[in-house]
Amino acid sequence: MSEPSPIVLVVDDEIQIRRFLRTGFELNGFVVHEASTGTEAIRAATLRPIDIVIVDLGLPDMDGSEVVERIRSWSTVPIIVLSVRSSEAQKVRLLEIGADDYVVKPFGIAELLARVRVALRRQSRAASGEPAVTVGPLTIDLAARAVTLNGARLTLTPKEYRLLQVLAQHAGNVVTHQHLLKEVWGSIHMQDTHYLRIFVRKLRQKIEPHPDSPKILATELGVGYRLAYSGAEGENGAPVMAPAKSEI
Amino acid sequence: MLHALKYNVLRKELRGIGLTFCLVAATTALIFFIILQIGLTRGTVAYLIPVLIAATRWGVVSALFAAILGVLASAFFFFEPRFSFHISDPQEIINLILYIFVAVVVSQLATRLKRQLEISRQREIDMRDLYAFSRRLAVAFDVADIQSAIEDHLTTVMQRKVALFSGARDSAGGNRRRPAGAVPDRVLAEVESFTAARRDNVTGVTVAGDNGEAWLVRAVSPKSPEFGLIAINFGKNSQEDSDELRIRVDAALADATATLERLGIAHAINEAHMRSQTDQLREALIGSVSHELRTPLASILGAATVLSTAPALQGEAKLLALVQDVRSEAERLNDDIQNLLDATRISSDGIKPQAEWADPADIIDSALERCRGRMAGHRVVLNMPSDLPLIYVDPVLVKQALVQIFDNAAKYSAPGSQISIAARARDGRMILSVSDQGAGLTANEQPQIWDRFARGERHAATTSGSGLGLWIANAFVAANGGKMNAVSDGPGLGATLAIELPVTQATVPQMESDADE
Numbered sequence: 217m218s219e220p221s222p223i224v225l226v227v228d229d230e231i232q233i234r235r236f237l238r239t240g241f242e243l244n245g246f247v248v249h250e251a252s253t254g255t256e257a258i259r260a261a262t263l264r265p266i267d268i269v270i271v272d273l274g275l276p277d278m279d280g281s282e283v284v285e286r287i288r289s290w291s292t293v294p295i296i297v298l299s300v301r302s303s304e305a306q307k308v309r310l311l312e313i314g315a316d317d318y319v320v321k322p323f324g325i326a327e328l329l330a331r332v333r334v335a336l337r338r339q340s341r342a343a344s345g346e347p348a349v350t351v352g353p354l355t356i357d358l359a360a361r362a363v364t365l366n367g368a369r370l371t372l373t374p375k376e377y378r379l380l381q382v383l384a385q386h387a388g389n390v391v392t393h394q395h396l397l398k399e400v401w402g403s404i405h406m407q408d409t410h411y412l413r414i415f416v417r418k419l420r421q422k423i424e425p426h427p428d429s430p431k432i433l434a435t436e437l438g439v440g441y442r443l444a445y446s447g448a449e450g451e452n453g454a455p456v457m458a459p460a461k462s463e464i
Numbered sequence: 465m466l467h468a469l470k471y472n473v474l475r476k477e478l479r480g481i482g483l484t485f486c487l488v489a490a491t492t493a494l495i496f497f498i499i500l501q502i503g504l505t506r507g508t509v510a511y512l513i514p515v516l517i518a519a520t521r522w523g524v525v526s527a528l529f530a531a532i533l534g535v536l537a538s539a540f541f542f543f544e545p546r547f548s549f550h551i552s553d554p555q556e557i558i559n560l561i562l563y564i565f566v567a568v569v570v571s572q573l574a575t576r577l578k579r580q581l582e583i584s585r586q587r588e589i590d591m592r593d594l595y596a597f598s599r600r601l602a603v604a605f606d607v608a609d610i611q612s613a614i615e616d617h618l619t620t621v622m623q624r625k626v627a628l629f630s631g632a633r634d635s636a637g638g639n640r641r642r643p644a645g646a647v648p649d650r651v652l653a654e655v656e657s658f659t660a661a662r663r664d665n666v667t668g669v670t671v672a673g674d675n676g677e678a679w680l681v682r683a684v685s686p687k688s689p690e691f692g693l694i695a696i697n698f699g700k701n702s703q704e705d706s707d708e709l710r711i712r713v714d715a716a717l718a719d720a721t722a723t724l725e726r727l728g729i730a731h732a733i734n735e736a737h738m739r740s741q742t743d744q745l746r747e748a749l750i751g752s753v754s755h756e757l758r759t760p761l762a763s764i765l766g767a768a769t770v771l772s773t774a775p776a777l778q779g780e781a782k783l784l785a786l787v788q789d790v791r792s793e794a795e796r797l798n799d800d801i802q803n804l805l806d807a808t809r810i811s812s813d814g815i816k817p818q819a820e821w822a823d824p825a826d827i828i829d830s831a832l833e834r835c836r837g838r839m840a841g842h843r844v845v846l847n848m849p850s851d852l853p854l855i856y857v858d859p860v861l862v863k864q865a866l867v868q869i870f871d872n873a874a875k876y877s878a879p880g881s882q883i884s885i886a887a888r889a890r891d892g893r894m895i896l897s898v899s900d901q902g903a904g905l906t907a908n909e910q911p912q913i914w915d916r917f918a919r920g921e922r923h924a925a926t927t928s929g930s931g932l933g934l935w936i937a938n939a940f941v942a943a944n945g946g947k948m949n950a951v952s953d954g955p956g957l958g959a960t961l962a963i964e965l966p967v968t969q970a971t972v973p974q975m976e977s978d979a980d981e
Contacts, residue, residue, distance in 0.1 A: 230762075239770050323765070410854050435830060
């Protein structure tokens, strides 16, 4: 890799968590900065170039969501939130105030690394203006408004395409129901999740090899959808591990 | 005060008498008109009409007055010689005496009827109020519920705006907690000082509120401070009216207090206080257990996953296996803690489903994803049609219920055996069923599996578990308006556990999809 190492800012008051995150990130070629309080984190984010921020929600001096809001007010740096409290409503709120993704504690390092890579890739794609998003066998060319599956062109209705487009713009990260409904149907339909369910079903019939166990358009129950290819981590050279997902 | 009462009664009677006079005059005019037009001469009986009306509307005094007026008017206007009270025909005198007798009897009967009607109507209203009140009390859970029930009850009884303030027991902000609607600040101040000092003062204090309205502040009951203080809006009344109102308030409050005492309200209030304290304690405990136990777990699990990828350990199969043990045990511990937290949440009535339109296929897929590791040794067969209806549930709760069932199926059936998962909609219900080829259930076990801490005795020695899983699943499904059932052909013959959820039709306008194509 000739690219410079990505710089990650880890914000957590537990030293044990910071320690394993530092080791995990360094083993995977990241440069790690640490902060143990919200104030320190905000200062670090203003003083140094940072590529991605990992924020714990329970900080001694302020709520993690406040750190997200403050950093988001002047920076587009990707932010991933670590949370032990994990009601779906709270996740939705975090995403709405500008977090790119969340990981529920306890989690495995592979799961976090996968989220971090996705967020970094999205950031670099946004910076380079690259128009095509590839998710496994699916390619969405945002400039040409063309969708291909294994090289074959798909025919989508305008609403189906719009849905896929919004998901592709956030490829790899969760997009909340409310955001999708607002972008595709308009803000008066923000509570009409059943529209979304029906259209996701139709879309899956077209893009998923097995619509019953979707591998491309994944559901985040109670939160939203994520456009991500399940095999992607393996291909990227990250260790293949069953992600240590935790329950709410 | 008694003067005031008498004055009021007198005024009412005078009004009745005045109206009666008008009525008799109108009747006289009518009879006069009939005599002039048609030539009929015997109209005295028509004077029974004003007697009846007066008796039913204004009472016995007005009725008798109407009777006397009727006699006088008949004698003066209609009997010969006319326009004098002298009556020449003895037949007419007998008629008049009969008329007087009938009038008196009728007025007596009518007034009695009127009074009974009023009483029974009042009794009906009272009964209805009392019934509504006791029903609200039955469902009241905390002090605020009970108080607002009492407040509404008193408002109905007094027919005045009433604000109730809790007793001194929780005076630390307790009085302010209730918004108390449009109670003026001056009255609130009086309530404060009343709470502080003169709580036994039953007569109470009248406070002038804003815009000239008078408020009475007093203890609801001198004997039971639990019932708190009451502020009653007397409106813009004269001093005399206020005095009368005070008497009514005394009577109504004595009644209401008796009712409250009979219903054991004081006890209920104290109990509600205790319950809310227990709840707070429990919530604090859940929160701290959740944090204190899971924070170190996050470090353990995270560190184990980092170790398992560390280059230094690659090739050290034995060490890697140890690391894997640390990781899987930490995950198990995390699940157990989660189950305990869920159980606590259920017992404290804390499940609040966040319902939304959800695709059953998504729920099953998420649950499968979550249990992938646990069911890796089994053959999982999924059978569901592609046109399942959407269901309006909390998808996360249903998924967690499914996870418990999957976990159960994997735990009690041999590796390599089949676990079939099916979803189907039938008769307005969505049925998600999970069948295994495992230990099955005995007839005795079948009804017990939903119990808290239920563990089959046959498996206690061989399989670990808290016995909370299916109890939690059942509670989560019930919170979504569904139910669960279990079927088994017997021990060793496998079991089928099913979740049944209600299906209500989602209105998805079809044209939405095609409108812009």
